[in-house]
Amino acid sequence: MASRFSDLVEEVLLSARAFRDFGEHFFNPTVRLGVTGLSRAGKTVFITALIHGLTRGGRFPVFEPFASGRIARSHLEPQPDDAVPRFDYENHVRALIEERRWPNSTVDISELRLVIDYQRRNGADRSLTLDVVDYPGEWLLDLPLLNKSYEQWSNESLALSRASLRAPLAMPWHAHLATLNAEGREDEQVALAAAKLFTEYLRACRDERFAMSLLPPGRFLMPGNLAGSPALTFAPLDLPDGGVAAEGSLWAMMRRRYEAYKDVVVRPFFRDHFARLDRQVVLVDALAAFNSGPQALHDLEAALAGILDCFRIGRSTLLSALFRPKIDRILFAATKADHLHHSSHDRLEAVLRRAVAMSVAKAEDTGADIDAVALAAVRATREAMVARGREKLPSLLGTPASGERAGSDTFDGNTEVATFPGDLPDDPEALFKGDAAFRGLASASAEKSDFRFLRFRPLQLEHEGPDGVVLPHIRLDRALQFLIGDKLQ
Numbered sequence: 001m002a003s004r005f006s007d008l009v010e011e012v013l014l015s016a017r018a019f020r021d022f023g024e025h026f027f028n029p030t031v032r033l034g035v036t037g038l039s040r041a042g043k044t045v046f047i048t049a050l051i052h053g054l055t056r057g058g059r060f061p062v063f064e065p066f067a068s069g070r071i072a073r074s075h076l077e078p079q080p081d082d083a084v085p086r087f088d089y090e091n092h093v094r095a096l097i098e099e100r101r102w103p104n105s106t107v108d109i110s111e112l113r114l115v116i117d118y119q120r121r122n123g124a125d126r127s128l129t130l131d132v133v134d135y136p137g138e139w140l141l142d143l144p145l146l147n148k149s150y151e152q153w154s155n156e157s158l159a160l161s162r163a164s165l166r167a168p169l170a171m172p173w174h175a176h177l178a179t180l181n182a183e184g185r186e187d188e189q190v191a192l193a194a195a196k197l198f199t200e201y202l203r204a205c206r207d208e209r210f211a212m213s214l215l216p217p218g219r220f221l222m223p224g225n226l227a228g229s230p231a232l233t234f235a236p237l238d239l240p241d242g243g244v245a246a247e248g249s250l251w252a253m254m255r256r257r258y259e260a261y262k263d264v265v266v267r268p269f270f271r272d273h274f275a276r277l278d279r280q281v282v283l284v285d286a287l288a289a290f291n292s293g294p295q296a297l298h299d300l301e302a303a304l305a306g307i308l309d310c311f312r313i314g315r316s317t318l319l320s321a322l323f324r325p326k327i328d329r330i331l332f333a334a335t336k337a338d339h340l341h342h343s344s345h346d347r348l349e350a351v352l353r354r355a356v357a358m359s360v361a362k363a364e365d366t367g368a369d370i371d372a373v374a375l376a377a378v379r380a381t382r383e384a385m386v387a388r389g390r391e392k393l394p395s396l397l398g399t400p401a402s403g404e405r406a407g408s409d410t411f412d413g414n415t416e417v418a419t420f421p422g423d424l425p426d427d428p429e430a431l432f433k434g435d436a437a438f439r440g441l442a443s444a445s446a447e448k449s450d451f452r453f454l455r456f457r458p459l460q461l462e463h464e465g466p467d468g469v470v471l472p473h474i475r476l477d478r479a480l481q482f483l484i485g486d487k488l489q
């Protein structure tokens with residue numbers, strides 16, 4: 001790829017910042033931990049639980065420095081980046097513990113700095129600064145656009161939208177597309193209509209019934225302050241083979257705006273955030289894909305491959321080896337494991353491993369250690385054996401959120417119920433055997449689907465000891481051990 005002027009500028013900016021970061025790091029070891037995942041994957045809850053556990057004495061037996069008592073204390077400090085919103089930790093904790101509700105959805109990047117005072121294994125006292133950065137996975141999935149021309153992206157998006165489950169959702173947009181001539185004159189109204197219909201198609205794919213993951217450009221679904229700007233007013237076109245984008249044509253206009261999107265959205269994200277991360281956790285709502293059906297699971301698999309590609313692209317796009325992204329550990333975490341009985345936690349982990357396996361096999365050059373875990377950052381259920389007829393079945397007790405439904409019942413948000421969530425198969429491969437592997441909402445009614453996970457409210461927690469409540473979790477400590485355990489030796 002020919003290096004463009006903007007790439008060179010990028011390189012200089014990155015270099016300057018890398019030196020600054022290095023200087024800081026020298027006196028004060030810092031780990032920048034990126035926490036990402038598609039919307040509703042569980043990023044906010046994960047970070048809140050992690051900070052709460054570290055600062056307020058969580059139960060983390062598998063997080064060795066913590067369990068062995070080498071961590072003396074952890075406290076919050078002002079973050080280093082003045083232009084990034086602070087992660088609203090205190091409000092999220094209040095929501096979870098006092099109001100027993102999940103934190104509100106967050107659409108922007110945010111960050112929080114935690115300082116951990118610990119004792120090295122050799123007895124010396126040290127501090128580790130942990131900068132936790134919460135950013136939407138949709139932004140990450142945009143990175144491959146950096147290496148794609150408008151024509152490539154347009155063809156790929158169109159091919160994807162013609163796949164079986166997506167095609168019905170894309171009908172209104174396809175109908176409009178069929179009336180367009182890419183080589184005809186540029187026209188603002190046409191671009192606006194195309195972008196609107198294309199965005200509606202992307203939004204429909206994200207619906208709970210379909211739960212698709214692979215939907216770039218990410219900012220179309222979360223435009224923020226760019227809503228309505230030309231950089232977000234473009235769409236794929238059905239391009240003629242061997243044609244050219246003549247000046248003044250609709251094609252040229254779309255291509256220009258696609259490039260603008262890369263300039264104002266993708267490159268700044270890469271430079272200001274992604275390139276500075278040391279460690280990365282990618283949260284995955286696999287249960288939403290099980291709810292929906294096999295196609296959503298395949299789509300998730302493709303999105304995970306796309307995410308791993310981003311780490312690879314990060315390494316290959318920048319010119320100098322010195323300043324390229326330095327992420328050396330990536331953890332894929334299936335969230336909300338508390339919706340399954342503990343006998344299925346290992347199986348959920350196996351499904352996630354299977355979903356990333358193909359991409360990992362190709363990914364030796366990400367230069368990172370990769371692991372997978374099934375966890376619940378804040379567990380909202382308890383387990384019990386509940387009699388059903390003569391049998392006793394392993395069940396989950398929890399309070400379904402107000403408005404959740406099961407059969408003809410609608411829950412009021414205050415009643416605890418026992419549910420039998422169903423088990424995941426022993427062999428994860430069974431779930432990946434084509435479009436009929438299991439039934440989900442995309443093809444069957446809620447009663448007929450194989451998995452149906454209710455949303456539960458956070459549990460009522462009792463105060464324990466001087467630090468107040470302890471948030472219950474599943475395997476959050478394993479995640480911590482992998483992500484920062486080695487930095488606290």
Ligand SMILES: Nc1nc2c(ncn2[C@@H]2O[C@H](COP(=O)(O)OP(=O)(O)OP(=O)(O)O)[C@@H](O)[C@H]2O)c(=O)[nH]1
Nearest residue numbers: 039040041042043044045102105106376377378380
């Ligand atoms: N039972 C259970 N539900 C969870 C857990 N973590 C997240 N959830 C559910 O998932 C929803 C989304 O969690 P968030 O942490 O807000 O997800 P997010 O990735 O920050 O979402 P956006 O901010 O919208 O991108 C919550 O409202 C809960 O319903 C968990 O550990 N257990």
Ligand SMILES: [Mg+2]
Nearest residue numbers: 043044105106
């Ligand atoms: Mg959030």
